[in-house]
Amino acid sequence: MRSTEPRSVACVEDEAGIRLVLQVALGAVGGYRVALYASAAEAIEGLAADPTDVILLDVTMPEIDGKTAFRRIRELPSCRESVVIFLTAKARPEERSELLALGAADVFVKPFDPMTLARDVAAVWDRVCGFTGASARVG
Amino acid sequence: MGDQGDGLSALVEELAELLRVEGALLRLVEPAGDARLIGAGELSGGLMAAAAVAPMTLRDQSEARTLRQLESGDLLRAAHGRGDALGVAVRSSTGAFFGELWALSITQRGFSRADRRGLGLFAAEISRHLDRVRIVEDDSVLFGDSDARYAAIVEAMAEGVVVQTRDGRIIAANRAAEVILQMSGDELRGRTSLDPGWRAIREDGSPFPGTEHPAMVSLQTGQPLHGIIMGVRRGERPPTWISINSVPLFHHGDPAPVGVIASFSDITTLKRVEEELATSVGYFRRFFELSVDGIIIGHPNGRLLDANPAACALLRRSLSEMRALGRGGTVDPADPNIRRYLEIRAECGVVRGPLRLIRGDGTILHAEHAAMDFHVDDGDNFTVITFRDAEGERRFERAKRDFLAMVSHELRTPLTAIRGTLGLLAGGVLGDLKPEGVALVRAATDNAARLARLISDLLDSSSMDAGTFSIVASPFSLAALLDEVTATVEPLLGSAGVTLTRVRDDDDAAYGDRFRLQQVLVNLIGNAIKYSPPGATIEVDVHHREGGGLRVEVRDRGPGIPPEDQRRLFERFVQLDPSDSRRRGGAGLGLAISKAIVDAHGGRIAVDTREGGGSVFWFEIPGPPRELAVVE
Numbered sequence: 160m161r162s163t164e165p166r167s168v169a170c171v172e173d174e175a176g177i178r179l180v181l182q183v184a185l186g187a188v189g190g191y192r193v194a195l196y197a198s199a200a201e202a203i204e205g206l207a208a209d210p211t212d213v214i215l216l217d218v219t220m221p222e223i224d225g226k227t228a229f230r231r232i233r234e235l236p237s238c239r240e241s242v243v244i245f246l247t248a249k250a251r252p253e254e255r256s257e258l259l260a261l262g263a264a265d266v267f268v269k270p271f272d273p274m275t276l277a278r279d280v281a282a283v284w285d286r287v288c289g290f291t292g293a294s295a296r297v298g
Numbered sequence: 299m300g301d302q303g304d305g306l307s308a309l310v311e312e313l314a315e316l317l318r319v320e321g322a323l324l325r326l327v328e329p330a331g332d333a334r335l336i337g338a339g340e341l342s343g344g345l346m347a348a349a350a351v352a353p354m355t356l357r358d359q360s361e362a363r364t365l366r367q368l369e370s371g372d373l374l375r376a377a378h379g380r381g382d383a384l385g386v387a388v389r390s391s392t393g394a395f396f397g398e399l400w401a402l403s404i405t406q407r408g409f410s411r412a413d414r415r416g417l418g419l420f421a422a423e424i425s426r427h428l429d430r431v432r433i434v435e436d437d438s439v440l441f442g443d444s445d446a447r448y449a450a451i452v453e454a455m456a457e458g459v460v461v462q463t464r465d466g467r468i469i470a471a472n473r474a475a476e477v478i479l480q481m482s483g484d485e486l487r488g489r490t491s492l493d494p495g496w497r498a499i500r501e502d503g504s505p506f507p508g509t510e511h512p513a514m515v516s517l518q519t520g521q522p523l524h525g526i527i528m529g530v531r532r533g534e535r536p537p538t539w540i541s542i543n544s545v546p547l548f549h550h551g552d553p554a555p556v557g558v559i560a561s562f563s564d565i566t567t568l569k570r571v572e573e574e575l576a577t578s579v580g581y582f583r584r585f586f587e588l589s590v591d592g593i594i595i596g597h598p599n600g601r602l603l604d605a606n607p608a609a610c611a612l613l614r615r616s617l618s619e620m621r622a623l624g625r626g627g628t629v630d631p632a633d634p635n636i637r638r639y640l641e642i643r644a645e646c647g648v649v650r651g652p653l654r655l656i657r658g659d660g661t662i663l664h665a666e667h668a669a670m671d672f673h674v675d676d677g678d679n680f681t682v683i684t685f686r687d688a689e690g691e692r693r694f695e696r697a698k699r700d701f702l703a704m705v706s707h708e709l710r711t712p713l714t715a716i717r718g719t720l721g722l723l724a725g726g727v728l729g730d731l732k733p734e735g736v737a738l739v740r741a742a743t744d745n746a747a748r749l750a751r752l753i754s755d756l757l758d759s760s761s762m763d764a765g766t767f768s769i770v771a772s773p774f775s776l777a778a779l780l781d782e783v784t785a786t787v788e789p790l791l792g793s794a795g796v797t798l799t800r801v802r803d804d805d806d807a808a809y810g811d812r813f814r815l816q817q818v819l820v821n822l823i824g825n826a827i828k829y830s831p832p833g834a835t836i837e838v839d840v841h842h843r844e845g846g847g848l849r850v851e852v853r854d855r856g857p858g859i860p861p862e863d864q865r866r867l868f869e870r871f872v873q874l875d876p877s878d879s880r881r882r883g884g885a886g887l888g889l890a891i892s893k894a895i896v897d898a899h900g901g902r903i904a905v906d907t908r909e910g911g912g913s914v915f916w917f918e919i920p921g922p923p924r925e926l927a928v929v930e
Contacts, residue, residue, distance in 0.1 A: 184718065188722070249703055255770070270716075271717075273725070
């Protein structure tokens, strides 16, 4: 049921400042519909009712961390096909491979460039879904 | 020499009888030059009387004269008024002159040829007899028991020997005694053990009373003493240490010694070596006892020779328990490293690494250990094992890693918001900025990026410390990598006014840790930018090597690096000119991390001086492992 290009992105991030940057970078710059969640619990509840094409998921969060959240979101029938990209401030190679091994589509490292973030998301979408030309929309 | 005399007398007598002459005479020239006469027959008494009359004549005069006198019959005539003599020389088997044998006749019957032959046969017999005796005598020159010979032996000895009288007075001393005691024989003679002319001390440094000198004790008790050690000090010089034996001398029937012989050897060197050894052993013993690391010494037969208190404490066992377990008894047999350790030790003699030991209460001690084999003279293999509790270190390392990860996260999180906001501002998302605003936001963005790099570098550096620095290698696209690198360094190029050119071959396939290699390239290009003058061009050249590996060169026109600094450059925290760091920026970690990354790939990295000025930083990494290449 995937479209040729992603239309909606959910961001799960406990830092308000980063949420704000994500909102502008993906919404105003990228043109996506953006859903913001301040915690994993909020996201699981929200995504069950309102799934998105892409989910940007912070790794280090209080209470439910990104890795647990990933498994829980994957269990949601609405999000089985969502493209999940982790967002992490820890950039160790072994962490990266661990996150990919969980089934994530990619791992983005903080800090990121807000002007290219939407394009990067689209590139991952392209790679995972096999469509081409999607990146042209933001380029 | 009774045997000799008897044997010869019999021969001489037989000669007289056989030749029917009134007398026979054997004249022997002794080695000392004296002459000895052995006579026989009726004449002998008279002849001996003649010899007695003129003993000096016979003894002292030369061989030639005696012969002449005998031949002319002078001696016979002197004794008997008339007579004839027939003589022959007696020579040894080697031709040496022993003397003469004479047949003497006063009947003036004259001597026949048969007489001459008979005399010759007797002379030969006497020669043989004398040959035998002389050999025995030659040996006795060496082994005879004369006082002179004893004196010579004593004089030749390396041990000092002094002879003391009943009252302790030294009456004789050999040469070695003079040397050891550093006094001449004249100085020694007349001294006593009570008034020796030196200060005698015991091993503990206390005075050695003269009355307790072994010679004096032997005189007192009549008993010999052996191996008494005494220090002899003259003046302020360090003492000469001697080991003394004393043997009392007795006269027949007298129960009290008449004197004593003391012999002694210089053991100063031996004693010094012993002391040094004792000091050294004491030193190591204290080290052994005090060490906070456990030390176990294993015997080749499997016994545990010794374990220090730290070893006992770490393993929560008593020394006797440890001994009962033997040298390998405290090692956890389930430790997967043991076999490898034994192999390494067999090959190299020494091994170190983590080792699991079993404590007395059954718990496992995660230790860091080093073990070394050492051989002793008979070829046996002893082993020294030192170990320490590595759990604390491991916990600390873990805590440090967690802390750094936490700090990194805490630093990156606000940085992400800052960097993001600045990026959006610079991107014009929130409307156009004034030119000053654009410059300010760019400066802030660059600085945020620098801060982010610094945090990454510090994390990497700490991984290098912990030995956990690793890479995840996989196939990747070279073009994509270079595009990402270019995009990353683009802002730096712009602000430095430097151009970047890229050269690569057609093959896009590459193998390695893409993110780490990107980091290396960004580092090398970043450095090149930092040191390039405005308007310069930096060349990046990527080529494939045999087996799918890569060689990457980054060539700049910077000031270049002196050859002597080229190796040091890849050490951590090195910036060649310390005054430079503020101007150029950076913590001096970039190249060290780049080296760690290239090393982890099994490659190498270096810098060469570029012809015409500048530097060429290059690295090479190998291609995919063979199995992987086949699968592909």
